Amino acid sequence: MDWLRKIPIGQYVAGSSGWLRKLDPRLKFSWVVMFLLSPVLAGPLWRIGLVVGLFALTLFSWLPLRIWWRSSGLVIALAVVVGAFSMLLPTGEPSATLAVRSPHELPNAFVLAPSWNLFEIGPFHFGKIVLGPLVVDRRSAELGLNTSTLIFTVVHSVNLMLLTTSSEDLVWTLRWFMSPLAWLGMPVDRISFQLLLSLRFLPLVQEEFQNLLRALASRAVNIRRLGFKATLALVISVAERLLANILLRAEQGADALVARGGFWLPPDHFRPAATLKERVSFLNIIASFLLLLVLGLRGKYGAL
Numbered sequence: 001m002d003w004l005r006k007i008p009i010g011q012y013v014a015g016s017s018g019w020l021r022k023l024d025p026r027l028k029f030s031w032v033v034m035f036l037l038s039p040v041l042a043g044p045l046w047r048i049g050l051v052v053g054l055f056a057l058t059l060f061s062w063l064p065l066r067i068w069w070r071s072s073g074l075v076i077a078l079a080v081v082v083g084a085f086s087m088l089l090p091t092g093e094p095s096a097t098l099a100v101r102s103p104h105e106l107p108n109a110f111v112l113a114p115s116w117n118l119f120e121i122g123p124f125h126f127g128k129i130v131l132g133p134l135v136v137d138r139r140s141a142e143l144g145l146n147t148s149t150l151i152f153t154v155v156h157s158v159n160l161m162l163l164t165t166s167s168e169d170l171v172w173t174l175r176w177f178m179s180p181l182a183w184l185g186m187p188v189d190r191i192s193f194q195l196l197l198s199l200r201f202l203p204l205v206q207e208e209f210q211n212l213l214r215a216l217a218s219r220a221v222n223i224r225r226l227g228f229k230a231t232l233a234l235v236i237s238v239a240e241r242l243l244a245n246i247l248l249r250a251e252q253g254a255d256a257l258v259a260r261g262g263f264w265l266p267p268d269h270f271r272p273a274a275t276l277k278e279r280v281s282f283l284n285i286i287a288s289f290l291l292l293l294v295l296g297l298r299g300k301y302g303a304l
Contacts (some may be wrong), residue, residue, distance in 0.1 A: 011203060012166050018063040019283060020164040025173040027287045028161050034294060035157035039150055044142060047149040054153055058160060067163060075155045083148025087140050167199040201250070206283045208245045212238055 015021065019030070035054065039047050058068060162170070175192040182188045216238070223231055 001295075011162065013163050013242065014166075015064070015067075015068045018061050018164065020061045020160070022281075022283060023164075023168070023287055024281075024284045025165050025169040026176060027284055027291070028165060029170075029173050029177070029239050030291060032157050034291065035153050038294075038298050038302065039146075039153060042298070044145050046302045047146060047153075048302055050153050051149050054156060058156070061160075061164075063164070068160070071159055072156060078155075079148040079151040082151055083144040085144075086147040087144030089140075112185070155276070156206065167196055171196040197253070201246075201253070205246055206244050208242055208249070212242055212245075 022154065035050060039050060055072075058072065165173075172193045174195065175188060178186075178188045178192070221234070223234075
Protein backbone atom coordinates (compact mmCIF):
# COMPACT_ATOMS: atom_id res chain seq x y z
CA MET A 1 0.00 0.00 0.00
CA ASP A 2 3.00 2.32 0.17
CA TRP A 3 3.42 2.55 -3.60
CA LEU A 4 3.04 6.35 -3.53
CA ARG A 5 6.11 6.63 -1.36
CA LYS A 6 8.05 4.25 -3.59
CA ILE A 7 7.34 6.39 -6.68
CA PRO A 8 8.55 9.89 -5.66
CA ILE A 9 6.99 11.94 -8.45
CA GLY A 10 7.28 15.66 -7.77
CA GLN A 11 9.06 15.21 -4.42
CA TYR A 12 12.54 16.27 -3.41
CA VAL A 13 14.85 13.42 -2.35
CA ALA A 14 17.68 14.57 -0.11
CA GLY A 15 21.18 13.29 -0.71
CA SER A 16 24.65 14.19 -1.89
CA SER A 17 25.17 11.89 -4.89
CA GLY A 18 24.74 13.13 -8.43
CA TRP A 19 26.09 16.22 -10.14
CA LEU A 20 22.56 17.49 -10.81
CA ARG A 21 22.21 18.37 -7.13
CA LYS A 22 25.25 20.67 -7.40
CA LEU A 23 23.98 22.49 -10.49
CA ASP A 24 22.64 25.99 -10.06
CA PRO A 25 18.83 25.80 -9.75
CA ARG A 26 18.44 28.66 -12.22
CA LEU A 27 20.23 26.61 -14.87
CA LYS A 28 18.11 23.56 -14.07
CA PHE A 29 14.99 25.67 -14.45
CA SER A 30 16.26 27.02 -17.80
CA TRP A 31 16.91 23.48 -19.04
CA VAL A 32 13.40 22.42 -18.03
CA VAL A 33 11.92 25.40 -19.90
CA MET A 34 13.92 24.32 -22.95
CA PHE A 35 12.50 20.78 -22.70
CA LEU A 36 8.99 22.21 -22.36
CA LEU A 37 9.10 24.73 -25.22
CA SER A 38 11.48 23.30 -27.81
CA PRO A 39 9.13 20.45 -28.93
CA VAL A 40 6.56 23.06 -30.03
CA LEU A 41 6.39 23.06 -33.87
CA ALA A 42 9.38 20.69 -33.96
CA GLY A 43 9.89 17.70 -36.24
CA PRO A 44 9.89 14.04 -35.20
CA LEU A 45 13.68 13.74 -35.23
CA TRP A 46 14.08 16.59 -32.77
CA ARG A 47 11.41 15.13 -30.47
CA ILE A 48 13.08 11.71 -30.51
CA GLY A 49 16.44 13.39 -29.89
CA LEU A 50 15.02 15.16 -26.83
CA VAL A 51 13.73 11.87 -25.42
CA VAL A 52 17.08 10.13 -25.99
CA GLY A 53 19.02 13.09 -24.59
CA LEU A 54 16.79 13.34 -21.51
CA PHE A 55 17.08 9.63 -20.81
CA ALA A 56 20.87 9.77 -21.25
CA LEU A 57 21.00 12.79 -18.94
CA THR A 58 19.09 10.84 -16.31
CA LEU A 59 21.25 7.75 -16.74
CA PHE A 60 24.56 9.62 -16.45
CA SER A 61 23.45 12.01 -13.70
CA TRP A 62 24.84 9.53 -11.11
CA LEU A 63 21.62 9.70 -9.15
CA PRO A 64 20.68 6.56 -7.20
CA LEU A 65 18.71 4.21 -9.41
CA ARG A 66 16.05 3.60 -6.78
CA ILE A 67 14.79 7.20 -6.80
CA TRP A 68 14.06 7.52 -10.51
CA TRP A 69 13.61 4.14 -12.21
CA ARG A 70 10.06 3.57 -10.91
CA SER A 71 8.83 7.02 -11.87
CA SER A 72 10.60 6.77 -15.24
CA GLY A 73 8.99 3.41 -15.93
CA LEU A 74 5.57 4.79 -15.02
CA VAL A 75 6.04 7.80 -17.30
CA ILE A 76 7.28 5.62 -20.18
CA ALA A 77 4.30 3.30 -19.81
CA LEU A 78 1.90 6.26 -19.78
CA ALA A 79 3.55 7.79 -22.85
CA VAL A 80 3.46 4.48 -24.75
CA VAL A 81 -0.23 3.86 -23.94
CA VAL A 82 -1.33 7.38 -24.87
CA GLY A 83 0.82 7.34 -28.01
CA ALA A 84 -0.63 3.98 -29.07
CA PHE A 85 -4.18 5.27 -28.61
CA SER A 86 -3.34 8.42 -30.58
CA MET A 87 -1.83 6.30 -33.34
CA LEU A 88 -4.73 3.84 -33.63
CA LEU A 89 -7.64 6.22 -33.24
CA PRO A 90 -8.90 7.83 -36.47
CA THR A 91 -7.36 11.23 -37.18
CA GLY A 92 -9.89 12.36 -39.81
CA GLU A 93 -9.68 12.47 -43.53
CA PRO A 94 -7.74 15.23 -45.31
CA SER A 95 -9.70 18.10 -46.70
CA ALA A 96 -11.42 17.38 -50.01
CA THR A 97 -11.60 21.04 -51.01
CA LEU A 98 -10.07 21.61 -54.43
CA ALA A 99 -8.12 24.70 -55.37
CA VAL A 100 -9.62 27.22 -57.79
CA ARG A 101 -6.59 26.98 -60.09
CA SER A 102 -4.25 24.10 -60.55
CA PRO A 103 -0.77 24.72 -59.06
CA HIS A 104 0.76 23.66 -62.40
CA GLU A 105 -0.82 26.72 -64.08
CA LEU A 106 0.94 29.15 -61.75
CA PRO A 107 4.34 30.45 -62.88
CA ASN A 108 7.37 29.30 -60.87
CA ALA A 109 5.17 27.12 -58.64
CA PHE A 110 6.84 24.35 -56.67
CA VAL A 111 4.51 21.35 -56.37
CA LEU A 112 5.23 18.83 -53.62
CA ALA A 113 3.09 15.72 -53.78
CA PRO A 114 2.05 14.57 -50.30
CA SER A 115 3.23 11.16 -49.18
CA TRP A 116 1.47 9.18 -46.46
CA ASN A 117 3.95 6.34 -46.23
CA LEU A 118 5.16 5.49 -42.76
CA PHE A 119 8.79 5.40 -43.85
CA GLU A 120 10.35 6.69 -47.07
CA ILE A 121 14.00 7.30 -47.95
CA GLY A 122 14.72 7.58 -51.65
CA PRO A 123 13.30 4.55 -53.51
CA PHE A 124 12.67 2.67 -50.25
CA HIS A 125 9.29 3.18 -48.62
CA PHE A 126 7.02 1.40 -46.18
CA GLY A 127 3.29 1.88 -46.60
CA LYS A 128 0.49 2.15 -44.09
CA ILE A 129 -0.53 -0.63 -41.70
CA VAL A 130 -4.10 -1.93 -41.74
CA LEU A 131 -5.33 -3.76 -38.63
CA GLY A 132 -8.93 -4.53 -39.46
CA PRO A 133 -10.89 -1.29 -39.08
CA LEU A 134 -7.77 0.50 -37.76
CA VAL A 135 -5.39 2.15 -40.22
CA VAL A 136 -1.98 3.48 -39.20
CA ASP A 137 -0.62 5.88 -41.80
CA ARG A 138 2.01 8.57 -41.62
CA ARG A 139 -0.41 11.13 -40.25
CA SER A 140 -1.55 8.98 -37.33
CA ALA A 141 2.01 7.75 -36.69
CA GLU A 142 3.28 11.33 -36.38
CA LEU A 143 0.40 12.15 -34.01
CA GLY A 144 1.22 9.18 -31.78
CA LEU A 145 4.94 9.98 -31.84
CA ASN A 146 4.37 13.64 -30.99
CA THR A 147 1.99 12.77 -28.15
CA SER A 148 4.19 10.13 -26.52
CA THR A 149 7.42 12.14 -26.77
CA LEU A 150 5.74 15.27 -25.44
CA ILE A 151 4.36 13.44 -22.40
CA PHE A 152 7.76 11.94 -21.58
CA THR A 153 9.76 15.15 -22.00
CA VAL A 154 7.30 17.31 -20.06
CA VAL A 155 6.70 14.98 -17.12
CA HIS A 156 10.17 13.48 -16.76
CA SER A 157 12.09 16.75 -17.12
CA VAL A 158 9.99 18.46 -14.43
CA ASN A 159 10.19 15.38 -12.19
CA LEU A 160 13.97 15.24 -12.57
CA MET A 161 14.27 18.88 -11.51
CA LEU A 162 11.97 18.38 -8.50
CA LEU A 163 13.90 15.27 -7.42
CA THR A 164 17.19 17.19 -7.23
CA THR A 165 15.97 20.65 -6.18
CA SER A 166 14.53 21.51 -2.80
CA SER A 167 11.39 23.61 -2.49
CA GLU A 168 13.36 26.51 -1.06
CA ASP A 169 15.81 26.53 -3.98
CA LEU A 170 12.99 26.28 -6.50
CA VAL A 171 11.06 29.18 -4.96
CA TRP A 172 14.26 31.24 -4.77
CA THR A 173 14.84 30.52 -8.47
CA LEU A 174 11.32 31.62 -9.43
CA ARG A 175 11.76 34.73 -7.30
CA TRP A 176 14.99 35.50 -9.18
CA PHE A 177 13.29 35.16 -12.57
CA MET A 178 10.25 37.18 -11.47
CA SER A 179 12.28 39.98 -9.89
CA PRO A 180 11.64 42.40 -12.82
CA LEU A 181 7.91 42.15 -12.05
CA ALA A 182 8.56 43.71 -8.66
CA TRP A 183 9.24 47.02 -10.42
CA LEU A 184 5.62 46.96 -11.63
CA GLY A 185 4.32 46.68 -8.09
CA MET A 186 3.60 42.92 -8.10
CA PRO A 187 4.08 41.25 -4.68
CA VAL A 188 6.67 38.77 -5.87
CA ASP A 189 7.86 37.77 -2.39
CA ARG A 190 4.35 37.01 -1.21
CA ILE A 191 3.58 34.95 -4.34
CA SER A 192 6.83 33.00 -3.91
CA PHE A 193 6.02 32.25 -0.27
CA GLN A 194 2.54 31.01 -1.25
CA LEU A 195 4.14 28.74 -3.86
CA LEU A 196 6.48 27.37 -1.20
CA LEU A 197 3.51 26.53 1.03
CA SER A 198 1.78 24.83 -1.92
CA LEU A 199 4.84 22.66 -2.58
CA ARG A 200 4.89 21.72 1.10
CA PHE A 201 1.29 20.51 0.83
CA LEU A 202 1.97 18.05 -2.01
CA PRO A 203 3.26 15.26 0.28
CA LEU A 204 0.25 15.84 2.57
CA VAL A 205 -2.14 15.34 -0.34
CA GLN A 206 -0.40 12.09 -1.28
CA GLU A 207 -0.52 10.97 2.36
CA GLU A 208 -4.27 11.60 2.60
CA PHE A 209 -4.88 9.72 -0.64
CA GLN A 210 -2.74 6.85 0.64
CA ASN A 211 -4.73 6.72 3.89
CA LEU A 212 -8.03 6.54 1.99
CA LEU A 213 -6.77 3.68 -0.18
CA ARG A 214 -5.57 1.86 2.92
CA ALA A 215 -8.98 2.34 4.53
CA LEU A 216 -10.70 0.81 1.49
CA ALA A 217 -8.28 -2.13 1.48
CA SER A 218 -8.82 -2.80 5.20
CA ARG A 219 -12.60 -2.98 4.64
CA ALA A 220 -12.17 -5.56 1.84
CA VAL A 221 -14.28 -3.63 -0.66
CA ASN A 222 -14.99 -5.75 -3.75
CA ILE A 223 -15.47 -3.45 -6.73
CA ARG A 224 -16.79 -6.23 -8.97
CA ARG A 225 -19.76 -6.98 -6.71
CA LEU A 226 -20.78 -3.38 -6.17
CA GLY A 227 -22.02 -2.62 -9.66
CA PHE A 228 -21.70 0.54 -11.67
CA LYS A 229 -23.88 2.83 -9.52
CA ALA A 230 -22.40 1.70 -6.22
CA THR A 231 -18.87 2.00 -7.60
CA LEU A 232 -19.58 5.52 -8.85
CA ALA A 233 -21.03 6.47 -5.46
CA LEU A 234 -17.95 5.04 -3.76
CA VAL A 235 -15.60 7.02 -5.98
CA ILE A 236 -17.56 10.23 -5.35
CA SER A 237 -17.56 9.67 -1.58
CA VAL A 238 -13.82 8.97 -1.54
CA ALA A 239 -13.14 12.12 -3.60
CA GLU A 240 -15.37 14.13 -1.25
CA ARG A 241 -13.55 12.81 1.81
CA LEU A 242 -10.18 13.52 0.16
CA LEU A 243 -11.19 17.12 -0.52
CA ALA A 244 -12.48 17.53 3.04
CA ASN A 245 -9.24 16.15 4.52
CA ILE A 246 -7.12 18.42 2.32
CA LEU A 247 -9.15 21.47 3.33
CA LEU A 248 -8.82 20.42 6.97
CA ARG A 249 -5.04 20.16 6.59
CA ALA A 250 -4.98 23.59 4.93
CA GLU A 251 -7.00 25.07 7.80
CA GLN A 252 -4.66 23.52 10.35
CA GLY A 253 -1.67 24.93 8.49
CA ALA A 254 -3.25 28.39 8.39
CA ASP A 255 -4.02 28.23 12.12
CA ALA A 256 -0.43 27.21 12.84
CA LEU A 257 0.85 30.11 10.74
CA VAL A 258 -1.44 32.60 12.51
CA ALA A 259 -0.45 31.22 15.92
CA ARG A 260 3.16 31.96 15.11
CA GLY A 261 2.47 35.58 14.25
CA GLY A 262 1.06 35.24 10.75
CA PHE A 263 4.16 36.59 9.01
CA TRP A 264 5.67 35.48 5.73
CA LEU A 265 9.34 35.26 4.89
CA PRO A 266 11.01 36.22 1.60
CA PRO A 267 12.72 33.45 -0.43
CA ASP A 268 16.16 34.92 0.32
CA HIS A 269 15.60 33.92 3.95
CA PHE A 270 15.52 30.22 2.97
CA ARG A 271 18.33 30.39 0.43
CA PRO A 272 20.76 33.35 0.56
CA ALA A 273 22.12 34.78 -2.66
CA ALA A 274 24.66 32.51 -4.31
CA THR A 275 28.28 33.37 -3.83
CA LEU A 276 30.49 34.34 -6.75
CA LYS A 277 32.35 31.01 -6.59
CA GLU A 278 29.08 29.09 -6.88
CA ARG A 279 27.89 31.20 -9.82
CA VAL A 280 31.03 30.72 -11.94
CA SER A 281 31.73 27.09 -11.12
CA PHE A 282 32.99 24.87 -13.94
CA LEU A 283 29.83 22.76 -13.88
CA ASN A 284 27.57 25.78 -14.36
CA ILE A 285 29.72 27.08 -17.19
CA ILE A 286 29.51 23.74 -19.02
CA ALA A 287 25.74 23.59 -18.47
CA SER A 288 25.28 27.13 -19.81
CA PHE A 289 27.38 26.39 -22.90
CA LEU A 290 25.46 23.18 -23.64
CA LEU A 291 22.14 25.00 -23.22
CA LEU A 292 23.17 27.61 -25.79
CA LEU A 293 24.39 24.84 -28.09
CA VAL A 294 21.06 22.99 -27.87
CA LEU A 295 19.15 26.19 -28.58
CA GLY A 296 21.30 26.78 -31.66
CA LEU A 297 20.70 23.23 -32.87
CA ARG A 298 16.96 23.68 -32.32
CA GLY A 299 16.93 26.74 -34.55
CA LYS A 300 18.84 24.94 -37.31
CA TYR A 301 17.63 21.34 -37.21
CA GLY A 302 14.42 21.54 -35.18
CA ALA A 303 12.11 21.24 -38.16
CA LEU A 304 13.51 17.85 -39.26
